[in-house]
Amino acid sequence: MxxxxxxxxxxxxxxxxxxxxxxxxxxxxxxxxxxxxxxxxxxxxxxxxxxxxxxxxxxxxxxxxxxxxxxxxxxxxxxxxxxxxxxxxxxxxxxxxxxxxELSPSILEISTKQRLEEMKRQLQELAKSPLYRDRHMVRSRWEEQSKALEKRLKGRKKGRDLHRAAGFSEEELAAQSKHDSREKREFKKNMQAALEPIRQVEEKIGTLKAERKSLSRALQAELHERFxxxxxxxxxxxxxxxxxxxxxxxxxxxxxxxxxxxxxxxxxxxxxxxxxxxxxxxxxxxxxxxxxxxxxxxxxxxxxxxTEAALRIPVVYHDAHLLVVDKPSGLLTVPGRQNWNQDSIINRLEHEWGELLPVHRLDLETSGLVILARDPHTHGRLQSQFAERSVKKVYQAVLERLPTSTSGEIKAAVQGKSSTSLFRLLDEHERRVELEPLTGRTHQLRVHCARDLQCPIQGDTIYGSGGGARLKLHARLLEFEHPISGAPLRLETEVPF
Structure with missing residues (x-):
């Protein structure tokens, strides 16, 4: 019709x-x-x-x-x-x-984003406050004083026990015991009074974070509904x-x-x-x-x-617990936080596969294998493998220039965090390399190639000269344990460049 x-x-x-x-x-x-x-x-x-x-x-x-x-x-x-x-x-x-x-934000979107920005400002101010900044040191000092007091009180009690056995006056020993109890109560009262402002700041931060999480979810639902x-x-x-x-x-x-x-x-x-x-x-x-x-x-x-071209996201592996897809370049892994960047592999696949939970992500410009969990339990177990760095990830890239060595290990911080990548030259004429990140920092391979090898990846508009139809970086191989059966999985996909 x-x-x-x-x-x-x-x-x-x-x-x-x-x-x-x-x-x-x-x-x-x-x-x-x-x-x-x-x-x-x-x-x-x-x-x-x-x-x-x-x-x-x-x-x-x-x-x-x-x-x-x-x-x-x-x-x-x-x-x-x-x-x-x-x-x-x-x-x-x-x-x-x-x-x-319709890219114009709704009233709910505007008000929610304003509230999220205000909460972000409040959290930053609280995190910078001396109470929160020095909380571990203050607690540590009180704990040390508490242990020292306990030690002194135990020593005194032991002395009273010996004196009681030796026939000392029970009235005098009882008075000493009451004095120690008062000292202990007074110490606890002072410690609680000193730590209460810290507890209040932590409670406020926790409340703000919980509210922020709830608001973020509501905003994402609003954006998804409008998309x-x-x-x-x-x-x-x-x-x-x-x-x-x-x-x-x-x-x-x-x-x-x-x-x-x-x-x-x-x-x-x-x-x-x-x-x-x-x-x-x-x-x-x-x-x-x-x-x-x-x-x-x-x-x-x-x-x-x-264009009359259509795009189907290839599914490389699937079962009742997880999905592994070959993400194309130019498509987000998960929806963004604006109404114009809701388009993602999650949104495109959920109509066919139901709710999907991303275990990890690839950059917008990077193509290749992405694991999506189909339930929270699977999601948690897969994320644990990534946290333990037991997942093997192998990429291919084409560089702007030829590296001075044919293989090696790059150990250099990315965004202030320790990061390690392995590289191996595959084709000198094409300047094609194999890359294996041993850590998982944002833009790690792109930074290591551009800054540490002095050879940016072709098409990199952030760390290189850009140019070309796309960023020539592709996640071609994943090796990990099945989160439920424990069976080893090795999944590969063809490099599209």
Missing amino acids: LPEEFVPLSRFFRGTVPEVGSITALFEGVCPSTGQTLTLPRTELAELAARRLIQLLPESEPKMFGVLLVRTERGEEGVLRAFSGKLNGSFHHPGWVPPML EVELWREAPWSLASLFPAGPPTGTGECCAPKLLHFARLHHLKPLALAEFWWGESSLERQRGEFYPPCEERCQPLLGPLL
């Missing part, structure tokens, strides 16, 4: 459909998975459709409007219409395509890969991405696009004139939205 936003050309033009005519402009984009340049024309027919739409438009706030000529799977041609941003205060109007993703996973499930790209630092404000609200995304979602083939400015003219835009998709927000999306 065709969506209500699809208007057949014959109905749109009220009878005879004009000829397609010539191409008046050509828009280009690059497919993120194949690197192929894809094109979409503006044709005379698309411009006529735009002129027809202008006749139907009331005078309103100045903005871009657009039409996309499309063809259904049965060969019927029609028109889709869109406006940029909001029209009369709303993103949604009958007959017009909706935004590809329409059906729109992205087989797309060979993600917003996080196209805009690593986050999409500019208004991304997905312009005409071209709205139209192309809607067409893709409903299996409509784009034929031609025409975008025009309607309303009062400005310095950059003239009323009724045609314009190409904007460079900042729309151009990066053209290729991804025009």
Whole structure:
């Protein structure tokens, strides 16, 4: 069934459909998975459709409007219409395509993030307070004094026992015992009074952390609910890969991405696009004139939205307890904390496999094997193996330069924490190496290659010169014990570069 936003050309033009005519402009984009340049024309027919739409438009706030000529799977041609941003205060109007993703934060998201930031500030202040900073030293001193007092009191009691056996006055010995009891009570009272402020700070920190965890979960649930996973499930790209630092404000609200995304979602083939400015003219835009998709927000999306490629995340191993997948480059392992970076292997796979718990993660740009647990018990046992460093992880990478040695061990701190990696040259001509991290720091292999080998990984936009279609780093092998049966598992995947 065709969506209500699809208007057949014959109905749109009220009878005879004009000829397609010539191409008046050509828009280009690059497919993120194949690197192929894809094109979409503006044709005379698309411009006529735009002129027809202008006749139907009331005078309103100045903005871009657009039409996309499309063809259904049965060969019927029609028109889709869109406006940029909001029209009369709303993103949604009958007959017009909706935004590809509503990136504007909800009231709940705004208030929750504000509260989380305030809690973060409070936790930082509490952690820096002298009471919390010196808590271990203060407790240690009181414990030492407590042990010393216990020792003195035991010595006195032993002396009283000897005196009692020797016939000393019971009244005098009883008075000494009462004195020791008072001294012990007074010491405990003083110690509790000294440690109570520390306990209160720790309790406040614990309460804040528990509230933060609860709020974070609620926020994640809100973001997940707003994220329409059906729109992205087989797309060979993600917003996080196209805009690593986050999409500019208004991304997905312009005409071209709205139209192309809607067409893709409903299996409509784009034929031609025409975008025009309607309303009062400005310095950059003239009323009724045609314009190409904007460079900042729309151009990066053209290729991804025009591609017909689909993406299925390969499942390398699965059973009742766990799943091991071959994560593609450009897709997050888990959802992020913004509404634009919810797309992840977790969200894409949960519709088929149910709830999945990530045991470890790979960077957005890194591809390769990722273990996902299917229940909390399995998750805990697998995480223990990673914590004990009993999981073997082997990567392949292509470097920008040839390392000076063919193999070796890198022992150098990453983010202030001790880190160790092994490397071995596989192909001198390709500058291909095998990497094995013995610790698991963030960006460990990328830092060790760039900083310690002086050979950044190809495509590394953070530690190298960037360039190329992707970061050439792939997790190709995992060896670990099955968390339930204890059987050894060795899983491998092909290197895609």
